[in-house]
Amino acid sequence: MPPETPLDLRRLRQFVAVTEASSLASAAATLFVSQQALSTAMRQLETDLDVALFDRSGRRMRLTAAGDELYQGARPLLAGAEQLAEQVRATAIGSEHAFVVGHSPAISGEEVFDLITRTHSEHPGASITARQMFPGDMRTQLFDGTIDLGVRRGVQTPSDLAAAVIDYHRVRIAVAADHPLADRSEVSIADLADFEIVVWSPPHHSYYTDFLVSLCRRSGFEPRLVVNPIQGTPPMTAVIGSLRCAFVTDPAGPGLSGRVAVVDFDAPPLAPVQALWLPHTASAVRDAILNGPDRTLSPGL
Template sequence: MVTSQASAALSRVELRHLRYFLALAEELHFGRAAQRLAMSQPPLSVALQQLESAVGARLLDRDSKGVRLTPAGESFRASAQALLGRFEDACAQAREVQAGEVGRLRLGFVGSTVFHGLPGWLTAFQTSHPRVEVVVIELNSQDQIQALLQEELDLALLHTDRLPPALACEPLYDEPFLACLPASHPAARKRRIALSSLSDQPFILFSRRGSPDYHARIVEMCRQQGFYPRLQHEGRHWLSVVSLVARGFGVSIVPAAFQDAGIQGAVFRPLAETMERSRVFAAWRQDSAAALRQAFLSECLVTPERR
């Protein structure tokens, strides 16, 4: 606990007082200490008197033979050195945090990024920023938006750029959509699948609540081919969608990255029609600190996928 007397002393002591005292403690000569500090001797004497007054103890003995530290001065010297060292450490850490060299990055991601570069990005970032703790959390796009708004995430990798005004984003990469069919489906042997040929099939889609934008995008793709998908099931994660397809519960349209998920029983085929592509964006709060976010984006996401 800081006493009222110590608090009053702290209010009158400046860092320069400590530096002046430590220089004098090493030189034990006012003239040499003043020269070392690039100042004249009278202001140095005044500053040391101010320090002793604030501390409430005599730190120096002065006589014709020179300057000596008192026992109180010897004790104060060690504490002053430690205090200045902690201050310099705090300054260095603050600079490192501002530069994005140290800290904690909470990163949200959608499942498709696991198969489209995220592991490599994380490895590269941790190699170049070993003192940054990265916490990764898989969430659907809507949940990531809410987590950003509630300041539970620093950066989100998601499937939509339709965001509240408090958030900003930039595109990262895009990839084609593929038809996802059970391996036992008659069309699974075709090289390409006409989306319109699936009009009578039960569909498994990504949850409307999990990503309203993505759900609407796939429905619109079907509508452009002359039908509305017959919704059988919804999943809150793409891997759940693919897993349900693999077990024969229906068909789906999914980002191409999931063909690398290794889920047995699911077959992926290009669509015969020219369709819009699946897009992934990086999103963040407009008012959030930029250093760690920019370090991650600039150093780890500059890959062929973004070009």
């Protein structure tokens, strides 16, 4: 394809529809075009790229390796184009874009606020909303434009999103005020071996859960995990009225009006804060959050 010939976004949308549909006829019906017109469009896209995108030898069109490569990059590219168009229209009518940060339950509202304040010096009037969500919803909501930035505990990057670790938070343990560990100034992770540990997702469903399990295993025991049946509340609430423990990043000391004690570890682990965003997009507010003051530890350390 000559350098001056860009990808046709309309054909790229059609290509995604064909790839995700059960048949060419089904994709054509979804796009409100004839099957012949859609087939011609796919042939033209292959001509533009000078590659075969589909294996047509069987009863169904299957992606070639080149076709799969195009599909993996197409969705973020199209989503970025759609968001750019929306921003342009908003600018034309003088409408301010409300920047939305989605965060997992493992990132507290206070910690999200700390990240957001990175924007104040450069963008004091920016409208920013923080919204709690499950980590599994972030990818979908980034693609559909519901959120502009996702923040979670993690280090693994989805192949179709951009990501960076932007902070580390000191991990502590929360217990009920009458728990045997509540009066300790420090505990070791091995001290938790006799108690159930509350998590918010099962192992292998959450990087953060897997991270916490690995801390326990390195301390010589297999943790007894309990998935919290109440979602959406601060992590320390999970231990009230029980002998259970919960890993938290809240400051050490009493919490929840004295009903909970947050205790330091003698060798404090650090949990990463990972930001996720849509490639092929630009945002000055996002850049301010990502490139804020250099910190390797949060202020409470």
